[in-house]
Amino acid sequence: xxxxxxxxxxxxxxxxxxxxxxxxxxxxxxxxxxxxxxxxxxxxxxxxxxxxxxxxxxxxxxxxxxxxxxxxxxxxxxxxxxxxxxxxxxxxxxxxxxxxxxxxxxxxxxxxxxxxxxxxxxxxxxxxxxxxxxxxxxxxxxxxxxxxxxxxxxxxxxxxxxxxxxxxxxxxxxxxxxxxxxxxxxxxxxxxxxxxxxxxxxxxxxxxxxxxxxxxxxxxxxxxxxxxxxxxxxxxxxxxxxxxxxxxxxxxxxxxxxxxxxxxxxxxxxxxxxxxxxxxxxxxxxxxxxxxxxxxxxxxxxxxxxxxxxxxxxxxxxxxxxxxxxxxxxxxxxxxxxxxxxxxxxxxxxxxxxxxxxxxxxxxxxxxxxxxxxxxxxxxxxxxxxxxxxxxxxxxxxxxxxxxxxxxxxxxxxxxxxxxxxxxxxxxxxxxxxxxxxxxxxxxxxxxxxxxx
Ligand SMILES: *Cc1c(COP(=O)(O)O)cnc(C)c1O
Numbered sequence: 001x002x003x004x005x006x007x008x009x010x011x012x013x014x015x016x017x018x019x020x021x022x023x024x025x026x027x028x029x030x031x032x033x034x035x036x037x038x039x040x041x042x043x044x045x046x047x048x049x050x051x052x053x054x055x056x057x058x059x060x061x062x063x064x065x066x067x068x069x070x071x072x073x074x075x076x077x078x079x080x081x082x083x084x085x086x087x088x089x090x091x092x093x094x095x096x097x098x099x100x101x102x103x104x105x106x107x108x109x110x111x112x113x114x115x116x117x118x119x120x121x122x123x124x125x126x127x128x129x130x131x132x133x134x135x136x137x138x139x140x141x142x143x144x145x146x147x148x149x150x151x152x153x154x155x156x157x158x159x160x161x162x163x164x165x166x167x168x169x170x171x172x173x174x175x176x177x178x179x180x181x182x183x184x185x186x187x188x189x190x191x192x193x194x195x196x197x198x199x200x201x202x203x204x205x206x207x208x209x210x211x212x213x214x215x216x217x218x219x220x221x222x223x224x225x226x227x228x229x230x231x232x233x234x235x236x237x238x239x240x241x242x243x244x245x246x247x248x249x250x251x252x253x254x255x256x257x258x259x260x261x262x263x264x265x266x267x268x269x270x271x272x273x274x275x276x277x278x279x280x281x282x283x284x285x286x287x288x289x290x291x292x293x294x295x296x297x298x299x300x301x302x303x304x305x306x307x308x309x310x311x312x313x314x315x316x317x318x319x320x321x322x323x324x325x326x327x328x329x330x331x332x333x334x335x336x337x338x339x340x341x342x343x344x345x346x347x348x349x350x351x352x353x354x355x356x357x358x359x360x361x362x363x364x365x366x367x368x369x370x371x372x373x374x375x376x377x378x379x380x381x382x383x384x385x386x387x388x389x390x391x392x393x394x395x396x397x398x399x400x401x402x403x404x405x406x407x408x409x410x411x412x413x414x415x416x417x418x419x420x421x422x423x424x425x426x427x428x429x430x431x432x433x434x435x436x437x438x439x440x441x442x443x444x445x446x447x448x449x450x451x452x453x
Pocket of ligand 1: 228
């Protein structure tokens with residue numbers, strides 16, 4: 001942890017303290033005072049318990065979509081949190097509401113959305129997608145919502161919540177939605193959820209084909225880019241660049257700053273190209289919206305209370321890492337992408353591992369070479385568990401992933417594929433520090449292969 005950030009946090013807290021004191025000396029009620037000794041003891045216990053975490057900060061953690069926020073984000077979050085503004089209504093925090101509107105404008109501009117686009121931050125991708133699906137239902141009542149079988153499970157679940165029929169559309173060997181399977185149900189659907197960067201494989205649906213298809217039939221297009229969205233900055237360098245280039249044409253978009261935007265959890269975002277969808281949100285709250293006739297973010301949000309600190313953290317981060325391909329957040333994403341390409345190449349060369357599909361973003365799915373798919377599952381699980389054992393400086397943290405066996409057809413053409421899905425290994429390389437670590441990652445993988453049975 002860079003000490004400069006801790007020093008700056010402490011100096012900035014002192015400045016805020018002066019602002020607080022300007023209202024007169026603070027009186028702390030005796031009911032809120034804690035004895036020093038007790039505080040130290042409890043915090044010591046907390047630290048010990050926190051050390052039970054996996055090392056999300058380290059490149060040897062190459063498992064799930066997890067990493068600490070950038071220290072600038074926690075610095076900003078911590079400062080704002082001491083005030084605890086609520087971005088539901090302007091009354092709850094004018095400055096952080098203004099910061100939120102600025103970051104939404106930055107997001108809209110970066111994604112090529114019209115200047116009038118409407119949106120706000122959310123607690124995360126789940127809430128953001130729920131909101132987009134709710135708007136989809138309101139604008140296309142009685143119609144189903146379609147999503148690929150690689151889409152996040154939240155879509156089928158939220159269709160249940162909303163009482164809308166959800167239809168899973170088959171995907172090809174690369175995890176991309178089959179346009180022909182979509183065509184077959186086109187009459188029933190009002191909205192298609194397109195995923196650019198699926199959570200499992202990082203796969204990218206064929207948006208460039210889906211978009212004109214839907215436009216010609218009056219079908220709405222929602223883009224779930226909770227994970228992959230910021231990769232739009234690198235659209236010219238990625239596979240399926242035509243699908244990325246089509247992104248600005250969608251009706252709504254979800255992106256999670258708490259995944260690839262360097263933020264702590266509690267920061268998703270939803271954007272709508274047409275601000276007229278705001279009419280669905282109309283409500284009359286007896287409690288809020290008094291301080292100004294300007295837009296209160298709660299007027300266009302399903303969630304009520306939301307941390308103004310999340311807006312402060314994301315705004316600060318975007319000042320330091322603008323949404324550009326060179327010199328800003330793009331550099332971070334490029335290193336992650338190169339790490340994935342590097343790992344994929346190394347696994348192709350290794351006699352002990354095979355990549356399952358070529359990575360489209362920074363997620364690599366691969367498996368240990370074994371005689372048959374049951375053996376692949378068993379060996380993957382053995383490597384996964386063995387990686388977390390031993391001294392910290394030798395560990396390797398991976399994640400497991402269940403895949404449909406059809407994806408193995410090319411590798412095992414001759415054998416009868418078992419019905420049960422196969423468990424393979426998955427590494428989300430969402431830290432730029434993974435890039436220089438790839439050779440060591442492969443060395444540890446091969447070592448784990450050798451010591452497991
Ligand atoms: C993570 C993710 C979600 C869910 O978002 P949360 O922030 O975890 O609530 C939805 N869709 C995709 C594609 C995701 O990667």
